[in-house]
Amino acid sequence: MFRYIVRRLLQMVLTFFGATFLLYALVFANQEDPIQALAGERPITQNVRQVLTERYHLDDPFLTQYWYYMKGLLTGDFGTSLTGRSISDMMAQAWPTTIRLALMAIIIAATVAIVAGVISGIRRGSIFDNVTLVLTLVILSLPIVVLAPLTQLIFGIKLGWFPPTTGADPGFFKLLMPALVLGSLVVATELRVTRTSVAENLRSDYVRTARAKGLSRQRVIGVHVLRNSLIPVITLIGVDIGQLMAGAIVTEQVFNIPGVGFNLFRGIRTEDGPLVVGFVSILVIIFLVVNLLVDLLYAALDPRIRYE
Template identity: 50%
Template sequence: MASYVLRRILQVIPVFLGATLLIYFMVFAMPGDPIRALFGDKPPSDAVIEALRAQYKLDQPFIVQYLSYLGGIFRLDFGTTFSGQDVLTVLGRTFPVTLRLAVMAVVIAFVLAIIIGATSAIFKGTWYDQLMLVVALIFIAVPVFVLAFVGQFFLGVKWGIFNPTVGADNGWGGLWLPAIVLGLSVYATSMRLTRSSMIEMMGQDWVRTAYGKGLSRGRVIPVHVLRNSLIPMVTDMATTFGTLMVGATVTEGIFNVPGVGNTLYQAILRHESPTIVSFVTVFVVVYVFVNLLIDLLYGLLDPRIRYVS
């Protein structure tokens, strides 16, 4: 198993190089002049523009800019934003907020997917199962910004259960409303996977054998059937976690969450190559390691899975 983990960690290196190269090239190829765009309708003199170009190495060829950035990463120097802030400082301020939001949303989606998916499988074909299917389809079909505005109005403004915006209150308690919105927007797929997987498991011979040995339904369903049905759902949750880390921009904007999404969006508008590439690079590394943890979790869920070198 140790060799398997080491091999998966080494796979991060080409993924890291490929992601940074691709993202840096895409930012480099974006139309427009980021330095002139900083000053809006009142551009400075050409001398000032050229000085700023030299300061941010924008006067260098693409490969020189990329290698310079890559060398800075290995020295833990992620560059500076156009406003003069260190990118690593900005990342350290915003990344924990988005990470907390993503973790809370995944936990909410995970709990809903297990509870609703398992009960729908047990009561397959009943009114409850049909109702949960309709509700899941509604959450899949409704755009997240609509769900966010509805939740903000009713849960935040009208009923006052949560704060309608986050702002400086971005601890675990202040992120409940956007986390609930994101959790509801992504739970439906995992719920349907759990339901279908449990229905398939309950028809297996080994389940009938367990009942034949005298095991109660309260023992067979949660311990044997549900445990073996979680692998598709856990895989989907790993993908969902990565999606939430990079795709919560709209939700962060609506709820004024000072996270990565807002910062990354502003960086894209300003063509800030170091900020964009650094943020995306961190996302790639986190996503790879989350998938590694999910792969290792498979062995706990299904003892038949073994890791070979």
């Protein structure tokens, strides 16, 4: 296990440098006029052009520029946005909100998917199973750009069950509807994977052996079937982190949530290169760490899995 962790950490370092290199190149190096890309659509005076050239080392070769960027990133200095605000301060304000939203979405989606998936897998062909499959098809067919404003219109404006917008420092209730919308991105896939995994494990030899030994149905399902069925679901949850971060861009913009997605949307729209690069670099780190933790959970769920 120790060697596996060391090997994965080395892979994470290489992946991080590769991803940030591509990100930096896409945002800055491929622009015909990097200074104009930094300033967006605003006209640039000669003084402003000179200041931006010195601040972002645009007179230096590309690899030198990337070195300055990585040096600041590894020391916690993310620079300043084109609005003049410190990107580190913007992250300190945005990340707590997005973390709360993402955790709520993951917990809601995983709870619904596992409970409904287990029931559907046990009762294949029942009314509950058929209704669940139809609902998952409907959810999968609705993109987040349609579902988010539609949910806001129906449940926030028409029915008034939830606040239509959240504003600064939203609490649990204000984040509930956005979390439900964001969780819908992954709940259908997780539910179907859970259902399929449970149905396959119920037909396994170890289940028949456990029943032959006289174990109760609840113990067979709760201890043996569910534990083995959770392995692909846990894998999917780790992969879904990236999808949730992408969906947060739309969700936070629609519900006016001042989080990471909201800032990224604004940065992309205004071509604020430093802001986009800083926030996405942290997202890369989070995605790598979460996938490592998911891999390490395999051994806890199934003792037969070893990484040596």
